[in-house]
Amino acid sequence: MKEKIQEFLATDLLERYLMDNVTELESARVERYIAMYPDVRKEYLELQENLETYARLYAVKSPEGLRERIMHRVARERAGRRKFINYSIAASVAALFMAGASFFFWNQNQNLQQENALVNNKIQVLEADMKEQLEDVRNQFIVLNNPGTRKFMVNGNRKARELKAIAYVNPVKKLSYINVRNLPNLPEDQDYQMWAEVNGEMVNLGVLGQISDKDKLMALPYGDKGISYITIEPKGGNTTPSVQNIVADFSY
Template sequence: MKEKIKIFLDSDLLEKYLLGNTTEIESLKVEQYIAMYPEVRETYNELQESLEIFAKLHAVKSPEGLKEKITARIRSEHQGRKRFFRYAIAASFAAVMFAGASFFFWNQNQDLQEENTVVSNKIKLLEADMKQQLEDVRNQFIVLNNPSTKKYNVKGNQKAKELKAVAYINPVKKLSYINVKKLPHLPEDQCYQMWAEVNGEMLNLGIIEEGGDGQNLMALPYAENAVGYITIEPKGGNQNPTVDNIVANIAY
């Protein structure tokens, strides 16, 4: 911006304007710069004062009526400039308002796009979750109603004598589920956790909630010669099973 003002001041447009030698377009440009930039306005005032001093030093007696004509001319031009400045200020204000409105709507649009992305991602997650749930229900139906399914009763050891569960294994569909029907009550700082050992790897299947209705099935990863475990762990579950706290084994 400063380079732009410097180029303007280095030109002779201000001098030509003061002498009345600018075209209409040049005059509009000069007046616009005077209105917008303090540096230009200050230089213009200085040139105007210098011109007045020079004119006084070289003044000659003017013809009759010249003063009135000049005064009328100055008043006319002054009115025109006042109108220009009013229009320039109004235009500047309108430009600022337009820029502000544009930024506001752009910002609103960005917010809407972000909200749309969040909503879209939530919908995708819900769709994936619903798809998974439907797939799980379908598999449960297959396991419970397919004649190839094998049923194994599971009982707890000495640490959980009242534990009762039923494992459902279908080698044809390669699906495995367990239905934990009863769990002995535990202190508040403990919980039951389900594990499966598949191909030498121990998998965490999650916490088994107490107080269920005995109708919910928990999916087990299917593999030949796999083994399931139920353990007692600290509240919230554990990353690895506590071997000393195994209360039931499920071979399938």
Template sequence: MNHDIKTMLESDLLERYLIGSTSSKENYKIEEYIARYPEVKQKYTELQEDLESYTMSFSRPAPDQVKKNVMKTIRKEKKRSTPWYYNAAAVIAVIFCTSTILLLYQNKQLLYKNGLVNEEIAALKSDILNTNSKLDDVKNQFLILNNPKTQKYILKGNRRAKNLKTVAYIDPVEKLSMVNIVSLPELPKEQVFQMWAEIDGKMVSLGVLENAQNKLLSIPFKEGAKSYNITIEPKGGNINATEENMVASIYLR
């Protein structure tokens, strides 16, 4: 079990949160854990049920002597009107039931709202990660294009892909590799272009080429690559290069 989850379950945070004695900072942490971790949510649900049971436990049967006195009074009562304490008991029962239902409803609403908030937080985190990834790409592009030791290779298609043209950039200092798709021929929907690096006589995949013209795309840097190659593969890419479908190849310096 995650150490943070274990610490949460062994502490009294959930109990204090349930009775409203936690700080706003603690509330944020607790609500996030309830939404993200099933074991924490289960524990919170159990505590809710325990609290409800505890509340119900205050409803005690009346002592025998009290019952006898009440029954004795009822027998002496000649009026047919309902005794006042019946009405009082009924009102108390209605108030108690209403309060319990309202409390349970509010708890469910709170959990639902917390779930929405956590979804929004997750979406924001995803946006931040995507933005950071784009910033890294821009940084790498700047490094690779401004490094005088960057090597540039132009891959042109053979007769099977005459309009194919890509430019590969390799920065051996920063260990960065990028490719600029100048033009890619149209392929059937069930086929894609895939790039490979030849290392020790084996073809290692560098990924499927996207039709993003005039845009630098990062590809994995492979130490000891002897050549870059492009093949036509089934949609989604292939594990092994189909060498008979080779459309472009260039040896590296």
């Protein structure tokens, strides 16, 4: 910006402007620079004073009243230009304010759009979760109340004799659930884990926590030849079942 001002001051535009020897475009440029840049405005006022001083020193005696008329005109033009400069400064400040306000509101709008997108995503996730939960409740109702549902009692082996569970399988609706009603206590570094082998593929159904709701049903993958296992695994579960630690299993 300073280089731009220096380049302008290096020209003779200010001198020619004072001598009224500029084009309309040059005049508009000079007046814009005077309004926007204090260094240019200071130089302009100094040149104006120097020109007046020079004119006084080398002036030829003028007719009576001419000096007063000229000074009156100069004062009038100076007042007009000063008024223009003040308006220009005010316009520049207003433009800067409007630019700042526009950026602020644009930034606020961007933030609101981002927040709106996050809220919409959360709503979609909640709607999907609710839909899934409602579907699960509907399936549980079908399994428990449909006369075609078969029920299997599941008991633990010698490693977990107190383990009790009930499996529900409906081959018509192709739905399977299990209700684990009792799990023997384990050391703190071990967990029970549920598995299902469906059509030759092993599916990890997750770690079984403490039984807080004895009526809770856990969905099982349905298959024509399904086998479920409950194993004892290290704390937090395992990626593959420990066959030697199977404590219960049933076919459906």
